[in-house]
Amino acid sequence: MNAGNALFIVGALLCLVGALSTVIARSPIRAAMGLLITIIGIASLFLKLSAQFLAAIQIIVYAGAVVVLFVFVIMLIGADTSAGPPKSGGSVGSRIVAGGGMAVLSGLGLLLLARFDGQPVRFGPAAVGHGDVEAVGGLLFREAIIPFELATALLIVAVIGAIAVARSKARPRPAPPESHESKRLFHGPLHPRDAQRPLSKEPAE
């Protein structure tokens, strides 16, 4: 076994262990740490594929920023508010059906793979300079400029969407139709002081 294969095995194990602990962990902080392990594992897989630049970006952006953001949000909400999985709505029967379906599908996939024997598809060795900053930059800004520019549209739409969905909660919505008729009698509070007080039957925000 050479060093490259050892790196692959370590990276793959890190990914699997991290992904499993992300899903299984009861405490959200542990799940976030599991995600961190997965990300480091993926970065080492990138290294093995001689994509050094991507590996560095993976560590800087995902481990450095995204996971920190996750942890920040978990801390903000309170780490123990959601400890323990919520009660699942499905009955035992539906869970067995779902699990059985997954098992059958995986079995079919394995069978399909096993039916074909032979060597896996092999890619040639990477060219010199493959995966360094210049190569990635050339690919992004010269050849694949169209998907790159489309990605800007994707980011903008994500930002607008996040604002649109998140902001509406802070604004008082118009009253529901039932109480609408009676409230229409007054166009605004009679006294400035009344503006501070909610109308009857409306819980204070």
Add this chain to the structure above:
Amino acid sequence: MTFDVVYGLSPLLVVALGALLLMLAEAFGKPNPQGLAPTGEVSDAGAGRAGELGMGAAVVLFVGAALSLGVWLAGPDNLVGLELTRPYLIWDRFTVFVCFTLCLGGGLSCLLAGGYLTEHEIDRAEFFPLVLFSTVGAMALAAAGELLTLFVALETMSLGVYALVGLRRTPRSSEAALKYFLLGSFAAALMLFGAALLYGATGRTDLAGIGQAIAAIGQGEGPGAAQVLIALVLVVVGLAFKVSAVPFHMWTPDAYEGAPTPATSYMAVAVKTAAFAVMVRVLLIAFGDERLTSWASGWPPVLATLAVASMTVANLVAGRQSSVKRMLAYSSIAHAGYALVAVVATIRSPAAEGSILFYLLTYTVSTAGAFGALILCGSRGKEAVSYEDLAGIAKRHPAAAMAFSLFLLSLAGVPPTAGFFGKLYVFQAAIDAELYVLTVVGLLNSLVGAYYYLRVIVFMYMREPAPGATLAVPMRSGYVASALVIAAVLVIALGVLPNVTLEWAAIATVGRS
């Protein structure tokens, strides 16, 4: 050279530019006190201008549609510079036709939103940039000839729509948005997994290259063939989710019902159109070799099963709905089934691609019109939702009832409306391709479908509202009315004179391998 590229891509560029300008207009515009909710709070500058912004967005999209028409007349093949965008974007007649349909559907939805958001005091001007950017994604998706572009475009389109569903922020709307987002992300992940397997098996990311490599892998030997099969399954599942074919339709009724109605209209027309366009391109170019398009060992039987399940399940369930909006959601699933019949027919009939395009165009104008008529029938606090709400509306508001009837008849496929010719050409293509069973199932389903469309008309014209029931009061809005007039003119025009459009659709092919 540069001119060719800019002119060729102008529908896409204009819509993207328009979206940016609308964002600025929303941020720096003065609030309009007349459009504000009496109890709402002014917290952003563009508040109360939903009508004007909707008009602006609709104009941008109609300009996009006009430019698509211009590019079509110039002929994308004559614009030599467009070769530069390959393989990322394939800007052929197929793409331009789909772009026209997308801009038309988006423009109608924006006009509807201009009236709806004002009337229902949903003071969310983000609606319009979201629709425009989502349309940019949809056009790029229809043109995508490479897996990376395809995925980025798909996500651009979907993210915008997820946000549109959750815009209203009622519990039902939020639940619908979350459900749609989670299931949609799952489907996108499956598709990405399929794309990765395809790259692993073929070493290419452009669809044409993948098609050649798969043809070279040959007769089902070697591990590459197994990977290709699994990738095919995953990609088909992802696309079937986007067109909401049974059994990947679970999110559709909830998302369609929870979304503001103009957003529902946009989802039903634009998302579905773009998803069908990319489905045809991926299946015919990447998975278009002889083995995979044969009935014995390829995707046709899978898609035929999806088509039969979509038509049958959706039509049976739609008849049992008490909400008209939910019924229209199931009807859109059924229509996905009819279009899937045409997708299957592409294997043997060269006319099938054109019939899909024509069908999508007729479906776009009929569905946008039907949702528009539903919007017109309700007003603030008195939104028309159920059949009971519509009872006897023809006596009180004959114009609204007539418009609704026209679009429902078109959806049911009654001549001489657009919907009739859409269905006719789909079934003709299916018969050309010797898919007799599918054709018969489709025809029977059209009959079943007529039941629930006509039921709405029966309620509108022949029932009286129950005493004491809340009456739906139609709204007054120039925006909604103009959208309905445009849609109605197109429904009748495409129904009476389908020839030119059909000839155009017939020459818009994806150029299969």
